[in-house]
Amino acid sequence: MSAPLNPTIEQVTNRIEKRSAKTRAAYLDQIEAAAAEGPHRKVLSCGNLAHGFAASGADKPALKDLKWPNVAIVTAYNDMLSAHQPLGEYPDRIKAALREVVATGQVAGGVPAMCDGVTQGQPGMELSLFSRDVIALSTAVSLSHNMFDAAICLGVCDKIVPGLLIGALRFGHLPVLFLPAGPMPSGLPNAEKARIRQLYAEGKIGRDKLLDAESASYHSPGTCTFYGTANSNQMFMEVMGLHVPGSAFVNPGTPLREAMIAATAQRAAKITHLGKDYRPLGRSIDARAIVNAIVGLHATGGSTNHTIHLVAIARAAGLIVDWDDFDDLSRATPLLARIYPNGEADVNHFHAAGGMAFLIRELLDNGLLHGDVLTLGSDRLSDYAREPFLEDGTLAWRDAPQESADLDVLRPVSDPVAKDGGMRLLTGNIGRCVIKVSAVKPPHRVVEAPAIVFESQEDFLARFKAGELERDFVAVVRFQGPKANGMPELHKLTPPLGSLQDRGFKVALVTDGRMSGASGKVPAAIHVSPEALDGGALAKVRDGDVIRLDAPAGTLEALVEPAEWDVRDLARTDLTHAQTGMGRELFAGFRKLATPAEEGALFMRELDRAERAEALVAEGA
Template sequence: MTTPLHPEIAAVTARLVARSEPTRTAYLARIRAASERGPARGRLACANLAHGFAASEPAEKRALIGSVKPNLAIVTSYNDMLSAHQPFETYPRALKKAVVKAGGIAQVAGGVPAMCDGVTQGRDGMQLSLFSRDVIAMSTAIALSHDMFDGALMLGVCDKIVPGLLIGALSFGHLPTVFVPAGPMASGLPNGEKARIRQLYAEGKATREELLEAESASYHSRGTCTFYGTANSNQLIMEVLGLHLPGSSFVNPDNPLRDALTRAAATRAVEITRQGGEYTPIGEVVDEKAVVNACIALLASGGSTNHTLHLVAIAKAAGIELTWDDLSDLSAVVPSLTRVYPNGSADVNHFHAAGGVPFLVQTLLRHGLLHEDVLTVSGRGLWRHTAEAKLSGDSVSWEEGAKVSGDLDVLRPASDPFAPDGGVRVLSGPLGRAVIKTSAVKPEHRLVTAPAMVFDHQDDFLTAFGAGELDGRDLVAVVRYQGPAANGMPELHKLTPALGVLQDRGRRVAIVTDGRMSGASGKVPAAIHVTPEAALGGPLARVREGDLITVDADGGLLSIDVSAEDLAHRESTGRAPLGDEWAGTGRELFAMFRASVGPADAGASIFPGVPTPFQEAPVVQPV
């Protein structure tokens, strides 16, 4: 018997539908008109079409001329520096063969950049990380803009790459699109041991050689990093959105099942084209119910706070007006069902072995915590994602997934959760609005009132920590001018070990920042994504050393013990980087992004969203 949907989830969905009606209606009208026109290759002039298949084999040329067989675009984020994306080197050839076998043809339509936050962490390159999402979206649109295609296969895994690919794909929402993952690397050094050595290094009690040995033992082979950060949050969310094949997200790259799932993705992509008979455009899959399901999956699994930005931007690309308040309201009723690092000691391989996505989906469905009646690339009904993928010869079969968790320390049923809520809250107060992730923060650390120590760059914080200036005191570290308009909103994960040291010494510690802390934010309370940001005149710009600040995760409060009148009349202190201070490592090329990017609670995006028929085109001011 189907369990009725939880009333709060129904209420959030209803509000989302009503709020989004003008933009969603406009979006659907646009993609349905594009669907009726079909791929442009049927209307291309001879010279245009000849360019489109000049490098193809004779049989492919005949098929493209006839428009009888579906032509699939492959958009790849392959490079061999990112461990997660290195496996994609061989995917296009394998996908093409499988597509041909299924009755279609395929072309590599384009590549998108893929940077690694792990490499750029704490470096100037990290200031391009969030902007890379929108670059990837535009690159995806360029790849598809040739209008030669009846469907698409998207190859991506990591932090900004999957959201960027999805935003770009949604701008071609009439195309059926399947996302193809590559899987996590095998487990290496246990996450708890890695964290211990990082903290010892921060205290000066471990050498750089010891730290590098630990890090190399953790990140040791091809595949996604195994902690539950943004990359693996991407994979789980894409599966629950219905854009991955069931059970495909967390199969290791060297597992024969991985290859079989890749071939199956190609076959399915052919089947859901118009010529394949099960036409399933991506813009119809990503609807309001699917977006709510994605939010619930994020919350139930303790996923990355980066998705409080990405999900808002993704939804906007489909004409859906998701807000932080929606996420906060859902978090209040969605239980926490996983303990995967940094919210526990296990990694995603342990999560997958304990039952993984199929178990998570079935227990949430069983307790009325997900919309079941949604469209997926596998067909209608989210129950399809309760099945487990198995290898049958050299093909994939789907069997009934686990109904009981294989490890209750890692994955629990909704009837016996780790916590009654999803661990993501919105904080509000005189300092603005912020997001806080409480999944890994012990209850006794969730309320901090302490004097502010103000830093305009993360290196200033680390210098003060190294000099012992933070010892022996309670503090709220205000790290400002880190928002999207200031310097691109880099992750500040490099600060986590030092903050953890101070907390372990018995101090009351928190961080307040208009920057990001990512899915790796851990045991120290972190009020992040503060908006309005300091660079745009937000209150953080007027915080002074010693101001008493309160971060109350349970109460949803971000306050300062200064009257509203006094705070408003203060002069701003500090500033965002200017001119040559924001140059090098390619940063000067992104000045236009800094000038046009939207606020964090609107997805920190440079895109204005889907205009309604009654909106005029936005006016772009000169920089």
């Protein structure tokens, strides 16, 4: 029996609903209007419909008659990404499973899927964040053929799942399920991988040893096993009820994973408007579901990227979420998991210790999740407190274990890793930003030191290799926001900063860029908003300014006299090198229109109905 809802969670949910009343109502009106049209193939002309099933072979009669549910498959398959390579076989398996329940399926389209692990520290990384919005657009194009009664989205990694969900929410009258491929088996232990990376940064080993270690870590099909953005995606898909229960962390190529593919297909066919249990995506993703996702993020020490992505997802559903919501929910949510980089275990160890079923059971039983949300992958959220298994070859579910199999990896609410989620909002005269302290030891959570200003990762790394950073300092790496260069992740800074911290120096990072799931043992104030290029005070910082980062107090301050700070000019920089080449010039419009990180770093700005009307009047329409 679930406990009464935690008062903070209830309060935050209520204020999101109140803040979003107009935009949410406009969104629901839009999806209700789409749903009222009935089976969408009915509105297509004979020519439209003939084009839509010309290549469908034996499924043509069913698509003509409009009686069988037709499920769109939107796929992020490519065979370069280890996480997505298994998805190549999924469409045929989905179609076969659908035919067993008198339904059809069509691959509606593909979306791009880039790997931050491949592009990290490279020019292509500056396309990464905006790839999410390209994926959202591609999803919309895929579903715009109006041939479908439901959809299944195939994707796993960092920007892919948020992009698929943002695009699918614009077709919120459709039921939409998500289907991942699962993590690769465990390879080189994460602590050893981090040690070797740091040795390489210090010049103590060569590239050959580093490559051997990386190859032993990322070694087969499946998702990377550390708890970064990709695996955080799978966590919140479960917590929001968009998976068939237990889908997140089943390894690829196993009989259980194959059974989950069929179960997802058949569940999608069951919940269309043609049946008796219609469950549209847009009704499912409400303020309660978004709050559940944020709680899950905090309870597991998930990726800081989701302080951007969950905001953008919420906006696509007409909901307005900000970092105050994240901060308040973090203070109310205990940290229950230690998964690398917040510990040494990987997601396979987490799954073996009890995984998502144990986590959701603990959160529900202690009033930390809304149990009354509309789930799509099963009948109710409490179903996600059960784990899948095969019984004589048939998929079944059993209750989560009462006790964690490894308390070093997963703990109950009664005995958490920490009393709060470890993600904080920092405010002060530099701006608003977030910090993840779940992997930062308490002595390092407050740093007061002179600033050294950098305007690129390369500048930092060159000065580190030259031995110029052997001191206490706060690294201010600016002009890394969405308007400047697409807001890349700055993972290359982690090994050298970690090395300096290990040598006894007080160091911290302050940036308008991202760190994501790699936020680790060095305090990193990230996503500073407004960004430096957009008039943010980060552009006022000068070498030698004393910066105080105080995570427990929630403050980030340049200790400069207010009279001087207020009149100080904003620094400028030439970003030509970061905006051309490797296709970056094609994204000039994205950079120009991008909203601040706290608003989701979206280049798509959704207006509510009243604002649309005002805009039309202003334009003389």
